[in-house]
Amino acid sequence: YQTNPHPHSHILYEQCLSSALGPLSPRIEDMSCPLLIDDETSYERRSWYPWTFPPVCVKAENDTRSKLCTFTYANLRGEAGISIITTPEIASAGRNVLEDIDPRWAVWERNHVHTVSTPPPYEIKDIGGKGLGVIANRYIQQGEIIMSRFPVILRMIDIEPWKYRDVLQLLHRAGIQLPTKDKAAMLALAHSKGGYIVDDIMNTNSFGVLLDDVDHQGLYLDVSRINHACKPNLFNRFSSTTLAMEVVAYHNIDKGEELTISYTPLNLLSEQRQSLIQDWGFNCTCSLCASREESQISDRRRTNMQRLLEELDEPRYQNHGAINERIDKIIELCNKEGLRAQIGDFYAIIADVFQNLGDLKSAENYGRMAVKELRYYAGYDHERTRNALTFLDNLYRGSQL
Numbered sequence: 476y477q478t479n480p481h482p483h484s485h486i487l488y489e490q491c492l493s494s495a496l497g498p499l500s501p502r503i504e505d506m507s508c509p510l511l512i513d514d515e516t517s518y519e520r521r522s523w524y525p526w527t528f529p530p531v532c533v534k535a536e537n538d539t540r541s542k543l544c545t546f547t548y549a550n551l552r553g554e555a556g557i558s559i560i561t562t563p564e565i566a567s568a569g570r571n572v573l574e575d576i577d578p579r580w581a582v583w584e585r586n587h588v589h590t591v592s593t594p595p596p597y598e599i600k601d602i603g604g605k606g607l608g609v610i611a612n613r614y615i616q617q618g619e620i621i622m623s624r625f626p627v628i629l630r631m632i633d634i635e636p637w638k639y640r641d642v643l644q645l646l647h648r649a650g651i652q653l654p655t656k657d658k659a660a661m662l663a664l665a666h667s668k669g670g671y672i673v674d675d676i677m678n679t680n681s682f683g684v685l686l687d688d689v690d691h692q693g694l695y696l697d698v699s700r701i702n703h704a705c706k707p708n709l710f711n712r713f714s715s716t717t718l719a720m721e722v723v724a725y726h727n728i729d730k731g732e733e734l735t736i737s738y739t740p741l742n743l744l745s746e747q748r749q750s751l752i753q754d755w756g757f758n759c760t761c762s763l764c765a766s767r768e769e770s771q772i773s774d775r776r777r778t779n780m781q782r783l784l785e786e787l788d789e790p791r792y793q794n795h796g797a798i799n800e801r802i803d804k805i806i807e808l809c810n811k812e813g814l815r816a817q818i819g820d821f822y823a824i825i826a827d828v829f830q831n832l833g834d835l836k837s838a839e840n841y842g843r844m845a846v847k848e849l850r851y852y853a854g855y856d857h858e859r860t861r862n863a864l865t866f867l868d869n870l871y872r873g874s875q876l
């Protein structure tokens with residue numbers, strides 16, 4: 476091991492911040508505690524390993540211990556570079572996301588082989604009124620993985636302790652340290668609000684992602700070219716172990732159709748949806764927003780679903796007849812509203828209700844269905860999927876106490 480002269484990192488190193496056995500590889504010989512690396516520890520050549528450049532850091536105004544740094548890794552799994560703006564602690568704990576994936580392990584984890592459609596079944600073209608967009612160049616079948624990408628920039632969302640100017644400097648550094656090809660593609664992405672260009676690009680195109688369970692903004696090339704629709708034909712799922720964002724066909728898509736995702740959670744009411752879209756800097760012109768009649772019908776159904784879900788918590792409905800009646804109605808409304816991607820979350824709620832009722836068999840059934848749906852729609856190791864798996868793990872253990 477290298478010696479680590481940083482006073483705080485020593486303690487953190489002893490505690491071993493990240494899971495010692497990286498989730499990407501089951502090999503026992505890979506067990507090691509990652510070192511904490513920042514601008515002070517990386518004074519010797521290569522002592523900033525595994526990063527490609529020595530990290531550049533800024534200190535918080537009132538707390539000199541908290542640093543925010545830019546870490547760059549030039550070649551993530553042969554695809555692109557990645558720059559991460561985060562704390563040294565998170566970078567150290569989350570650095571196993573840089574490891575190459577052992578394919579046998581990945582298949583075992585996911586339960587199926589991961590295949591991205593090749594050649595890509597889409598083209599990126601100018602779309603009137605929306606800038607560039609993505610168009611299907613052939614018939615696409617439900618479930619096809621259209622894109623699978625790693626982020627080129629990640630930035631921690633809670634940057635409150637640091638000066639905004641300092642954060643912008645780190646962002647600038649994040650951009651210039653990317654390999655030339657990725658930097659050019661990143662700088663060509665859409666921007667909408669003005670200000671420093673990379674900041675504007677991040678705010679116009681990023682997705683929320685977790686690094687070491689902490690919220691970050693993630694910028695994904697290509698995925699960023701997909702425009703918004705309230706009833707999209709694609710959904711995206713995220714892996715916190717690999718940082719991969721997969722874009723998958725929600726249903727069958729005809730050649731020539733524009734490929735779309737929803738920039739907002741799918742189940743919002745029209746007013747909430749429109750206001751979020753306006754924050755994005757454009758107007759929602761989907762029929763679900765633009766047609767008064769359609770949005771009223773949809774809002775009514777969604778409010779109904781919400782009410783039915785809330786009723787499941789009420790003691791007077793806590794019997795099998797009332798619960799099953801509500802489940803049938805929720806599923807019917809969910810299908811009518813195109814909210815299939817959220818059914819896993821509903822199953823998880825229902826599993827919980829059955830557990831509270833003491834019906835562990837039904838709780839297990841719904842818990843298993845929740846895991847299956849969440850693996851497919853949210854991601855095999857998404858936080859929501861992990862929560863559903865923990866529920867199943869605890870189900871019988873809890874009843875034996």
Ligand SMILES: C[S@@+](CC[C@H](N)C(=O)[O-])C[C@H]1O[C@@H](n2cnc3c(N)ncnc32)[C@H](O)[C@@H]1O
Pocket residue numbers: 604605606607608664665666667679680699700701702703704755756757758760
């Ligand atoms: C993530 S980018 C999508 C790709 C973008 N059109 C481009 O040229 O790269 C988001 C930007 O695309 C535009 N956009 C996305 N969906 C739209 C929609 N449904 N209607 C109008 N503009 C849209 C907005 O300007 C938004 O700020």
